[in-house]
Amino acid sequence: MSIFKIDSEKCDKDGICAIECPAYIIEMTSEGPVPVEGAREICIKCGHCVAVCPKAAFSLEFLSPDQCMPIEKQLVLTANHAEHFLRSRRSVRRYKNKPVPEDILEKVLTIACCAPTASNNQPVKWLVVNGEKAVGKIGAHVIDWMRYALKTHPQMAKLYNLETLITKWDKGEDRVCRNAPLIVFAYASDAFPSAATDCHLALAYLELALPGFNLGSCWAGYVNSAFGQWPNLAAHLKLPEKHTCHGALMVGFPKLKYYRAPKRNTPDIRYHAG
Structure with missing residues (x-):
């Protein structure tokens, strides 16, 4: 056949x-x-x-x-719509105390799976940590890593202001996971050479798709750093053997609304004539 x-x-x-x-x-x-x-x-x-x-x-x-999903001309972004959409995206660090419905999350993850992957291997897998207590445990592991880093790598700890983050945590203020209702991890098998790039692209698609569902996100930088350096966090997440997490997003309903898009640096461009 x-x-x-x-x-x-x-x-x-x-x-x-x-x-x-x-x-x-x-x-x-x-x-x-x-x-x-x-x-x-x-x-x-x-x-x-x-x-x-x-x-x-x-x-x-x-x-x-x-x-296949049909391409509808009336839904294709114009140049102005594309610029407005991309420039108006904000990293959300303040969330409503409101759970994210599972069906909505799965819909957005389905869209994120449309991100390009090398040779269309589609290796990206998702781990969703949902709920205040579950997210809090992730934050606690990150803080444990920070306490360790403060003792063993003081220069790095000073650079990233880890002592302040630890102090705030001890006083009940979460500056690690920002009290997000959930965290989404993207991971993949180590068998795929392009796994890191594929996961990063999928997370970027997820980040861009979320506002259409009235959701916001922010890259969980401290969680990402801790994952690669703190075995207890990796063990807690129980990823399959020979799989690596390549990024995480905090996700939730934004508590605040933005009314304008700040300027960013102009592109640093160099053309190569060959």
Whole structure:
């Protein structure tokens, strides 16, 4: 059985599918598109061929046109909309005391899974730590790491003002997890060389998708740092063997509203003429 099939009544033999295929598994003939030898083993299952066909004539054995989300012209961002959306995004560090519904979170994570990954390997996995007590335990492990760092790496601790964070924690103020209702970790198998980049891109997609659901986020920098340096935190999260966490986001409903977008530095650009 072929890895793909063509609706001959719809196909106009324009060759777009073959041009677009990143794995070069499609060859154009006078009869239309045909798979190259070994196509099934070479295919990266990206679905570009199905998505790019204007006639909806191309179907893979695992993906048909009617299984794809249609691209609606009225929903495509204009340049102004894209700029407004991206510049208005803020890192949220103050959250309402309100849980995030599981169905909404899963919907946003589904969107985040559309982030690009190397060779479409899609290695990103998610760990959700939900609830005040559960998030508090994460913060406590991070504080334990900070106490250790304060004794063993005083210069680093001074640079990152860890002593103040510890003092505030001891007084009941959480500047580590910011009293977020949940934390989302992105992790992947160490077998994937691009795992870190894939996880970072997925987290960026998650961060950008959340405002559409009235949610906000902030990268959990102290948690990220502690994870790689404090074995007790890694043990607490119980990731599968030979898997690594590559980032975490605090997520919740924003407590405050922003009315303007601050300026940022102009891009530092250098063009190389070759």
